[in-house]
Amino acid sequence: MPCCLCTKGELIEEPISASAERIKKAIESVTEDYIRSKIDFLDMHRFEGFPTGTLVINSWTSLEHGSTDFGWGEPRFGTGDVSSLTCLFMTEGREKGIAVVLGLPFSAMDTFNKFFCDLNGA
Incomplete structure (x- = not known):
């Protein structure tokens, strides 16, 4: 790599x-x-x-996830295998935005949801 x-x-x-x-x-x-x-x-x-202590920085913002067409139209969403604590950044649709997908253990989901709602004032 x-x-x-x-x-x-x-x-x-x-x-x-x-x-x-x-x-x-x-x-x-x-x-x-x-x-x-x-x-x-x-x-x-x-x-x-990756070995423990490895820092991986990656940018997928230039990949054309939103325009890949296999003959049945452009995708609405796409991702690889998302495992625990994985964070993927990708474009979505035609707006060239960035979606963040987190694969969290079930036991962490309530805590994450509470933290996220606190950030948004919900």
Whole structure:
């Protein structure tokens, strides 16, 4: 998986442009052939998760979730397998908005609902 690697010291001591350059190179390394190969690999191997303490930052805002048409019209909604504590960001419909989908354990849903309602003043 394309990524940027650096030590904590490099991240703190180097200018932010160095981190931006690492991110740019990682993005540029993702070609159509790479994506097709990755899809094949993921079909063959189940995702095992990330090691504890790993921070993953991802942007799916440029993916065209709202315009994928397999012959029966554009989708109303789409997502992958959402497991506990997973957060996915994606566009929805024609308005290019961002939807946040959370996969929470059942035991956390009441607490999340209360917190969310408190934020919205409901």
